[in-house]
Amino acid sequence: MKISSIIALLFLLISFNSQAQSDKMKEKREQIKSMKIEFLTTELDLSQSExxxxxxxxxxxxxxEFELKHSKSRTLIKKYNESKDKMTEKEASLLLNQMDKNEEELFLLRKKFAANLKGVIPPSKIILLKKLEEDFNRKLLAQYRNKGQQRKD
Incomplete structure (x- = not known):
């Protein structure tokens, strides 16, 4: 078998493996999304109209929010990690400005979201939603930790 054939085969295997991991991550994200919807639906006690x-x-x-938190933030962190040792102060300042802009976009998104919900559900349920999201994240983290501990045993 020629070297070029071996290299092509390796690239093919790597691409299949990365695609499988990507599909697995999407499946996991969808599973978590479903769990969250079920949790929020139960706890918020929304009417059909709401x-x-x-x-x-x-x-x-x-x-x-996912796009801003993961795609943009990861890009900025990757940019930092790639050039942190040789980054000039000017480049660091530009990167910091981009990070601030991303945080501001997140803030404005959350603010717009709350404003959009005001006409849909009462303010008490909007506040409850914020608490429930934190509760869900804690619950998810606890499950993840417990799974990790079970594997160690």
Whole structure:
């Protein structure tokens, strides 16, 4: 077998492996999303009318928040990690400005989200939603930790 054939085969195997990992991550994210929807639906006790208006707003918000938190933030962190040892102060300042802009976008997104919800559910449920999201994240983290401890045993 020629070296070029071996290299092509390796690239093919690597691409399949990375695609499988990507699909697995998407599947895991969808699974968590479903768990969260079930949790919030139960705990928020939305009427049918509230739910019909709430979920499209919430889903759009979550998708945009995920993009800002993960895609943009990871890009900035990657940029920092690639050049941290040779980064000039000017480059660091530009990167810091980009990070600040990303945080500001997140803040404005959350503010717009709350404003959009005000006409859909009462303010008490908006506050409860914020608490429930934190509760869900803690619950998810606890499950993850417990899974890790079980594997060690």
């Amino acid at each position: 739910a019909d208006k709430f979920w499209p707003i919430y889903t759009a918000f979550e998708d945009k």
